[in-house]
Amino acid sequence: DTGVSQNPRHKITKRGQNVTFRCDPISEHNRLYWYRQTLGQGPEFLTYFQNEAQLEKSRLLSDRFSAERPKGSFSTLEIQRTEQGDSAMYLCASSSRDLHQETQYFGPGTRLLVL
Amino acid sequence: TQLLEQSPQFLSIQEGENLTVYCNSSSVFSSLQWYRQEPGEGPVLLVTVVTGGEVKKLKRLTFQFGDARKDSSLHITAAQPGDTGLYLCAGVNAGGTSYGKLTFGQGTILTVHP
Numbered sequence: 001d002t003g004v005s006q007n008p009r010h011k012i013t014k015r016g017q018n019v020t021f022r023c024d025p026i027s028e029h030n031r032l033y034w035y036r037q038t039l040g041q042g043p044e045f046l047t048y049f050q051n052e053a054q055l056e057k058s059r060l061l062s063d064r065f066s067a068e069r070p071k072g073s074f075s076t077l078e079i080q081r082t083e084q085g086d087s088a089m090y091l092c093a094s095s096s097r098d099l100h101q102e103t104q105y106f107g108p109g110t111r112l113l114v115l
Numbered sequence: 116t117q118l119l120e121q122s123p124q125f126l127s128i129q130e131g132e133n134l135t136v137y138c139n140s141s142s143v144f145s146s147l148q149w150y151r152q153e154p155g156e157g158p159v160l161l162v163t164v165v166t167g168g169e170v171k172k173l174k175r176l177t178f179q180f181g182d183a184r185k186d187s188s189l190h191i192t193a194a195q196p197g198d199t200g201l202y203l204c205a206g207v208n209a210g211g212t213s214y215g216k217l218t219f220g221q222g223t224i225l226t227v228h229p
Contacts, residue, residue, distance in 0.1 A: 035217075
């Protein structure tokens with residue numbers, strides 16, 4: 001399978017705990033995006049990387065959130081001191097730019113539930 | 116702030132009926148994309164429209180991009196239960212450090228009953 005993979009697929013944690021999610025993009029893609037999606041809503045942009053450089057962060061990404069892509073391949077998203085409002089699906093996407101446009105391929109997501 | 120408004124938010128129809136989903140933007144994007152998402156999975160790209168007035172067809176799905184490139188529609192003919200899912204429109208940014216960033220509408224949940 002050469003698609004985008006995310007681990008874990010599901011995470012249940014208690015409020016105040018730290019959690020870390022991993023995203024493995026399609027191997028030749030140099031752009032990697034993180035989105036957050038709450039139930040019944042569209043995904044919201046969080047941050048994105050070009051290779052190992054983090055180029056943009058949404059204001060949704062509070063100080064408790066940090067994302068890394070140390071070698072320009074896989075990426076991690078960490079949430080510190082989780083809150084119940086952090087419960088959501090966290091989606092990762094990677095992209096390559098073809099002749100005319102950029103196509104993002106999404107992973108299956110990590111569903112987080114904060115109790 | 117760029118916003119995309121989708122309507123309707125929910126759509127419940129019988130197999131064989133036609134339907135249209137609308138996506139309206141407060142600003143112009145470089146292109147607009149439509150995705151379909153099933154429960155527990157990530158969105159899957161259906162189509163990208165780039166040129167104002169563009170019409171693209173994908174089997175029973177017809178996508179239109181408005182002349183001003185601020186609105187789009189998805190029309191499904193003779194809907195089938197397999198069309199059930201969340202349909203999302205997304206505007207694509209083309210400029211600067213936001214290049215490629217997607218701004219999604221809130222989605223339309225479609226249920227097609229056999």
